[in-house]
Amino acid sequence: MDFQFTEEQERFRHEVRSFLDKELPSNWVDYIGTAFDDTVAPIKDGEQIFRDMALKLGQKGWLSLFWPKEYGGQSCSYVDFLIYLEEIASRGSPGYNAVGSKMLAPTLFKYGTEEQKEKHLKPIARGEELLCEAFTEPDAGSDIASLQTKAVRDNNDYIITGQKTWSTFAKYSDWCCMLARTDPELKRHRGISFFLVDLSTPGVTVNPIIDIQGEPDFCEIFFEDARVPKENLIGGENEGWKVVQTMLSYERIAIGPVAVVRSMIDRMVRYIKDNPERQWQNAGQALAQLKVEAEVGRLICYRLAWLHDNGMATAQDAAMVRLYGTELFQRAASAGMELLGLYSQLGKEDSRAPLQGWFRHFYLSSIGVTIAAGTSEILKNVIAGIGLKLPRE
Numbered sequence: 001m002d003f004q005f006t007e008e009q010e011r012f013r014h015e016v017r018s019f020l021d022k023e024l025p026s027n028w029v030d031y032i033g034t035a036f037d038d039t040v041a042p043i044k045d046g047e048q049i050f051r052d053m054a055l056k057l058g059q060k061g062w063l064s065l066f067w068p069k070e071y072g073g074q075s076c077s078y079v080d081f082l083i084y085l086e087e088i089a090s091r092g093s094p095g096y097n098a099v100g101s102k103m104l105a106p107t108l109f110k111y112g113t114e115e116q117k118e119k120h121l122k123p124i125a126r127g128e129e130l131l132c133e134a135f136t137e138p139d140a141g142s143d144i145a146s147l148q149t150k151a152v153r154d155n156n157d158y159i160i161t162g163q164k165t166w167s168t169f170a171k172y173s174d175w176c177c178m179l180a181r182t183d184p185e186l187k188r189h190r191g192i193s194f195f196l197v198d199l200s201t202p203g204v205t206v207n208p209i210i211d212i213q214g215e216p217d218f219c220e221i222f223f224e225d226a227r228v229p230k231e232n233l234i235g236g237e238n239e240g241w242k243v244v245q246t247m248l249s250y251e252r253i254a255i256g257p258v259a260v261v262r263s264m265i266d267r268m269v270r271y272i273k274d275n276p277e278r279q280w281q282n283a284g285q286a287l288a289q290l291k292v293e294a295e296v297g298r299l300i301c302y303r304l305a306w307l308h309d310n311g312m313a314t315a316q317d318a319a320m321v322r323l324y325g326t327e328l329f330q331r332a333a334s335a336g337m338e339l340l341g342l343y344s345q346l347g348k349e350d351s352r353a354p355l356q357g358w359f360r361h362f363y364l365s366s367i368g369v370t371i372a373a374g375t376s377e378i379l380k381n382v383i384a385g386i387g388l389k390l391p392r393e
């Protein structure tokens with residue numbers, strides 16, 4: 001066993017850090033996932049900041065790190081990729097579109113036609129094409145296969161009708177990945193197809209939903225007789241279930257939540273040292289506990305990347321990493337709020353808010369992290385079913 005990164009990997013981490021120091025806006029406050037936060041820029045400029053940064057990341061080749069060379073990628077290992085993700089997440093950098101780069105691309109390697117690969121992979125790698133996931137419906141969340149959205153074949157097109165919801169980033173995306181029922185006679189997941197839909201298609205409406213932070217990060221998407229060319233069907237008619245399973249299997253290989261927890265600990269430690277006049281009851285106990293858990297979380301993330309590089313990763317491994325990381329994120333955000341005291345509830349717009357409202361931001365967003373990409377209960381079902389081979393309850 002070797003728990004060290006190679007010299008080349010250390011150099012790469014350093015390169016990513018220096019790049020972010022140079023390229024992030026000077027007033028960047030390292031909020032994760034939201035380029036559209038008006039602390040940094042008015043919301044309309046946030047999209048531009050995201051797109052500009054995406055182009056710069058694309059120029060470095062960092063949006064296609066683990067893709068094989070034949071698809072224009074860098075053929076790096078997944079461990080290298082996680083180093084990059086760890087640095088990006090700990091600065092909350094804009095410009096990285098996980099749905100395109102990390103999830104759709106490997107799905108297209110497997111199921112895309114040559115035309116589909118040609119059309120989407122290069123723009124994704126260059127940071128020119130941004131995508132979102134539109135799988136959840138008002139009555140189909142954990143059980144996506146109960147979806148109601150329909151796609152009916154009409155000559156060379158499909159006519160799509162239905163509604164999706166909670167689609168993160170849809171307002172700023174060019175395309176969405178979505179599922180629709182193409183054969184209502186077939187049982188549940190058998191009659192489903194996977195489509196790529198250009199969000200500027202007539203009949204497609206994207207409505208932002210203001211989230212708990214007051215930001216328009218989520219959207220509902222309406223499809224009203226939207227005409228989508230048959231060339232946008234990925235993996236064949238009624239074959240969407242296996243396509244989406246492949247795509248989602250890449251979603252949970254991540255290090256974001258743990259990277260943020262490590263930043264939380266660093267910030268708390270600095271804040272305590274900068275404010276010695278305050279009484280910091282139990283801070284050492286709480287932070288030491290989090291430090292241990294963050295180290296465990298980081299190790300299982302890199303272990304998962306290593307398993308993936310060696311063709312040994314299972315859905316159970318990915319579920320364990322996601323479950324541990326997101327629940328730790330929740331505990332750490334709560335601990336931060338408690339340590340900082342009542343002022344931690346103030347928002348970033350209030351000059352008295354400690355750490356520019358950083359912990360409040362993460363505390364509010366921590367509620368959703370154990371729901372997105374599979375709720376904690378669903379992740380436990382995966383671990384119990386695949387890992388422990390327990391019968392379904």
Ligand SMILES: Cc1cc2nc3c(=O)[nH]c(=O)nc-3n(C[C@H](O)[C@H](O)[C@H](O)COP(=O)(O)OP(=O)(O)OC[C@H]3O[C@@H](n4cnc5c(N)ncnc54)[C@H](O)[C@@H]3O)c2cc1C
Nearest residue numbers: 133134135136140141142166167168368371372373375377
């Ligand atoms: C921050 C965030 C980002 C999101 N981004 C996207 C996105 O980009 N695209 C997208 O399509 N969707 C997105 N979603 C939606 C997300 O995928 C769903 O919210 C999630 O799958 C749960 O579905 P639901 O909300 O309908 O809850 P339900 O599935 O109705 O679940 C309700 C409760 O029942 C529990 N439950 C359900 N089934 C079982 C079971 N079999 N065993 C045990 N417990 C069960 C759940 O754990 C939960 O506690 C996002 C959600 C959040 C919070």
